[in-house]
Amino acid sequence: MSPKTKKQNEVIRQQSIAAIKQAALNLFAHKGYGNTSISAIAKEANVSKGLMYNYFDSKQALLLAIIDDAANLGQDLLPNLQDASILPKEHLRNFINNTFLWVKGNMDYHKLIASLIFQEAALEVMGDFIKLKAAMHIQLAEQLFQKMGYEDPRIMAFEFGALLDGIFMAYLSLKEFYPLEEMRQVMLKKYDLME
Amino acid sequence: MSPKTKKQNEVIRQQSIAAIKQAALNLFAHKGYGNTSISAIAKEANVSKGLMYNYFDSKQALLLAIIDDAANLGQDLLPNLQDASILPKEHLRNFINNTFLWVKGNMDYHKLIASLIFQEAALEVMGDFIKLKAAMHIQLAEQLFQKMGYEDPRIMAFEFGALLDGIFMAYLSLKEFYPLEEMRQVMLKKYDLME
Amino acid sequence: MSPKTKKQNEVIRQQSIAAIKQAALNLFAHKGYGNTSISAIAKEANVSKGLMYNYFDSKQALLLAIIDDAANLGQDLLPNLQDASILPKEHLRNFINNTFLWVKGNMDYHKLIASLIFQEAALEVMGDFIKLKAAMHIQLAEQLFQKMGYEDPRIMAFEFGALLDGIFMAYLSLKEFYPLEEMRQVMLKKYDLME
Amino acid sequence: MSPKTKKQNEVIRQQSIAAIKQAALNLFAHKGYGNTSISAIAKEANVSKGLMYNYFDSKQALLLAIIDDAANLGQDLLPNLQDASILPKEHLRNFINNTFLWVKGNMDYHKLIASLIFQEAALEVMGDFIKLKAAMHIQLAEQLFQKMGYEDPRIMAFEFGALLDGIFMAYLSLKEFYPLEEMRQVMLKKYDLME
DNA sequence: TATGAATGAGGTTTCATTCAT
DNA sequence: CATGAATGAAACCTCATTCAT
Numbered sequence: 001m002s003p004k005t006k007k008q009n010e011v012i013r014q015q016s017i018a019a020i021k022q023a024a025l026n027l028f029a030h031k032g033y034g035n036t037s038i039s040a041i042a043k044e045a046n047v048s049k050g051l052m053y054n055y056f057d058s059k060q061a062l063l064l065a066i067i068d069d070a071a072n073l074g075q076d077l078l079p080n081l082q083d084a085s086i087l088p089k090e091h092l093r094n095f096i097n098n099t100f101l102w103v104k105g106n107m108d109y110h111k112l113i114a115s116l117i118f119q120e121a122a123l124e125v126m127g128d129f130i131k132l133k134a135a136m137h138i139q140l141a142e143q144l145f146q147k148m149g150y151e152d153p154r155i156m157a158f159e160f161g162a163l164l165d166g167i168f169m170a171y172l173s174l175k176e177f178y179p180l181e182e183m184r185q186v187m188l189k190k191y192d193l194m195e
Numbered sequence: 196m197s198p199k200t201k202k203q204n205e206v207i208r209q210q211s212i213a214a215i216k217q218a219a220l221n222l223f224a225h226k227g228y229g230n231t232s233i234s235a236i237a238k239e240a241n242v243s244k245g246l247m248y249n250y251f252d253s254k255q256a257l258l259l260a261i262i263d264d265a266a267n268l269g270q271d272l273l274p275n276l277q278d279a280s281i282l283p284k285e286h287l288r289n290f291i292n293n294t295f296l297w298v299k300g301n302m303d304y305h306k307l308i309a310s311l312i313f314q315e316a317a318l319e320v321m322g323d324f325i326k327l328k329a330a331m332h333i334q335l336a337e338q339l340f341q342k343m344g345y346e347d348p349r350i351m352a353f354e355f356g357a358l359l360d361g362i363f364m365a366y367l368s369l370k371e372f373y374p375l376e377e378m379r380q381v382m383l384k385k386y387d388l389m390e
Numbered sequence: 391m392s393p394k395t396k397k398q399n400e401v402i403r404q405q406s407i408a409a410i411k412q413a414a415l416n417l418f419a420h421k422g423y424g425n426t427s428i429s430a431i432a433k434e435a436n437v438s439k440g441l442m443y444n445y446f447d448s449k450q451a452l453l454l455a456i457i458d459d460a461a462n463l464g465q466d467l468l469p470n471l472q473d474a475s476i477l478p479k480e481h482l483r484n485f486i487n488n489t490f491l492w493v494k495g496n497m498d499y500h501k502l503i504a505s506l507i508f509q510e511a512a513l514e515v516m517g518d519f520i521k522l523k524a525a526m527h528i529q530l531a532e533q534l535f536q537k538m539g540y541e542d543p544r545i546m547a548f549e550f551g552a553l554l555d556g557i558f559m560a561y562l563s564l565k566e567f568y569p570l571e572e573m574r575q576v577m578l579k580k581y582d583l584m585e
Numbered sequence: 586m587s588p589k590t591k592k593q594n595e596v597i598r599q600q601s602i603a604a605i606k607q608a609a610l611n612l613f614a615h616k617g618y619g620n621t622s623i624s625a626i627a628k629e630a631n632v633s634k635g636l637m638y639n640y641f642d643s644k645q646a647l648l649l650a651i652i653d654d655a656a657n658l659g660q661d662l663l664p665n666l667q668d669a670s671i672l673p674k675e676h677l678r679n680f681i682n683n684t685f686l687w688v689k690g691n692m693d694y695h696k697l698i699a700s701l702i703f704q705e706a707a708l709e710v711m712g713d714f715i716k717l718k719a720a721m722h723i724q725l726a727e728q729l730f731q732k733m734g735y736e737d738p739r740i741m742a743f744e745f746g747a748l749l750d751g752i753f754m755a756y757l758s759l760k761e762f763y764p765l766e767e768m769r770q771v772m773l774k775k776y777d778l779m780e
Numbered sequence: 781t782a783t784g785a786a787t788g789a790g791g792t793t794t795c796a797t798t799c800a801t
Numbered sequence: 802c803a804t805g806a807a808t809g810a811a812a813c814c815t816c817a818t819t820c821a822t
Contacts, residue, residue, distance in 0.1 A: 198800095199800080199801050203801085233791075233793085248795095253793080254792070254793095
């Protein structure tokens with residue numbers, strides 16, 4: 001009966017938004033964006049369809065919000081090259097280890113993004129966000145390889161990126177049957193990063 | 196006055212079927228299976244919606260027919276390991292070269308299949324066809340690495356597969372901006388297959 | 391190579407027409423008019439769809455042609471009341487016996503007509519043909535009952551008609567499980583027509 | 586500001602469901618199930634096509650729901666033979682009177698069910714529901730005739746059923762032109778049930 | 781803030797009918 | 802006389818979105 005305080009409302013809002021995003025991510029990742037209906041998301045999140053439209057303008061807006069979250073989460077992976085107190089080798093090792101950790105812990109985000117890469121319509125909507133990120137990774141790797149004195153850092157960066165992408169793609173497909181940990185070791189060994 | 200001969204009809208049928216498959220492959224690959232309507236396919240193929248259903252029982256049957264074509268095309272890539280007159284090294288070199296050629300020449304097929312990997316609904320329908328094929332490639336690579344005397348052929352095969360997948364995935368995304376030819380050289384060098 | 395004579399052509403025509411009607415009757419009766427496609431009829435009749443349209447202007451025209459055949463076949467059932475050399479009792483006995491024979495021998499016709507009775511659209515198309523026929527039967531029975539000296543021949547005729555219709559309706563539903571022969575005996579006994 | 590209460594929603598739901606069923610029954614009965622489109626039902630019920638699918642999974646499910654309603658309505662017709670305080674004669678009289686009343690008051694239900702009997706496809710879907718019911722009626726009549734001391738109750742029951750079916754069939758066809766009330770009297774007299 | 785009944789555009793599919801040969 | 806490839810209207814159905822409460 002008594003009206004909720006602003007703070008209480010804000011908490012409720014955040015909870016609802018989080019539940020919706022969580023449900024949507026789960027369904028988008030496993031069934032695909034096109035095969036997931038708003039009704040299904042609402043049911044999974046235990047809210048009404050109407051509420052979803054209070055927080056997100058459209059199904060597409062919901063997708064973009066999720067992608068955005070993924071991007072923000074991913075930021076932490078990037079080593080700060082400006083930090084001169086850390087050796088390039090260490091940077092690379094951290095990057096590899098962090099990336100493996102992130103993918104293992106955020107399979108749904110990774111799966112969703114991967115599934116969108118092959119849809120031009122999706123790519124347009126996502127405003128080059130993905131391509132940009134891929135380019136950034138490659139560039140960063142190139143700089144590290146250069147600092148480490150490798151001969152052809154650009155091509156090495158491409159190889160590095162392909163290896164990571166290919167490993168994670170197979171992992172998404174095979175899941176627990178894929179030797180993910182062994183592949184991490186392979187990568188560390190390949191760039192002479194074993195501790 | 197008389198009806199068309201059987202041969203004439205067969206030619207017409209094959210032309211229509213080819214046009215429909217071609218249009219569908221094109222749209223499926225670029226827009227995604229779920230985002231492509233029968234109407235769009237019919238318009239692209241310059242036939243009526245109804246005609247598609249003369250030749251394919253459903254949209255899904257059309258997809259399966261296209262996947263089947265891809266599978267048949269892909270058969271030729273696999274080196275015949277039984278052929279003892281060819282060295283393992285040569286086998287591997289051929290496999291790599293053929294695969295690069297195939298992907299370059301059949302980008303749409305590759306894109307379509309890649310896009311389906313991340314859709315569980317699609318995977319079920321395709322009856323493990325894709326997983327099977329992937330497994331076959333890995334197994335084949337493992338056998339070759341073993342014959343070539345490498346130490347841990349299984350993990351090497353996984354690395355090999357990841358590298359190929361990652362390269363092609365990036366290529367599909369970046370197209371002419373991706374250094375595909377240089378990556379082929381990288382692979383040949385990596386396994387000491389330069390001529 | 392040599393052109394067929396007119397007579398030969400006429401024979402072929404009649405064969406094709408008969409085959410089409412036969413197939414259509416069969417399918418209409420068992421699957422229903424609405425659930426039977428022209429393709430199915432053509433396949434069942436072993437002719438092309440186009441040929442059907444040579445002989446019948448439309449699916450509906452084909453239905454009407456079949457109904458017409460049924461009507462003509464049914465004409466023979468009606469006893470000729472003008473023939474004074476036959477007693478009313480004998481007329482009635484013949485009518486009953488002939489009707490049972492006809493229904494048993496022409497289940498498909500009967501089933502088809504019965505299924506159309508409940509569809510107003512069909513009734514309109516069939517131009518009151520069925521209502522007329524039913525009325526004729528009732529009127530005829532009424533005349534016979536009158537001649538036989540019964541008290542309320544009109545109501546008796548309605549009862550007579552209802553009994554016949556009800557028996558045949560159940561027979562169509564239960565087929566060999568229905569005691570058709572026994573019901574014929576019931577009717578003959580009821581009107582004191584046993585020989 | 587606040588959402589509708591559960592009770593309000595339930596009322597709305599039931600109203601919509603009733604309107605849809607009513608419209609569908611009307612059209613199914615008069616035009617036939619196969620000749621009635623969802624669009625037509627929606628228009629007749631003054632709702633959108635989509636709403637029908639909120640409440641019924643398919644056109645067929647809608648049909649089944651209507652048949653189910655008819656079955657429930659029809660339950661009341663069956664006399665309770667266990668009730669020893671009522672004479673068989675009375676039971677039979679009640680059954681006849683109730684059935685005539687029911688058919689007069691529920692012509693559409695009766696017409697629909699009758700029309701479905703002749704469609705094998707429909708019969709399969711309805712899971713022998715209709716055949717079962719018919720068999721029940723016959724069996725019940727047989728028991729009554731036996732208790733009443735008739736000689737051949739089984740055949741009498743078949744005759745009884747045929748008469749009822751035939752009367753109602755003709756009534757559905759001729760409507761107000763059919764002497765339904767007189768036929769009821771005929772039946773009561775026939776089994777010596779006049780009060 | 782929250783609900784879910786309702787909508788309607790658009791998707792997949794069927795099939796009577798046409799027509800070039 | 803005969804064929805069957807092709808069409809397109811109309812059927813069934815789905816679902817993102819709106820809106821009264």
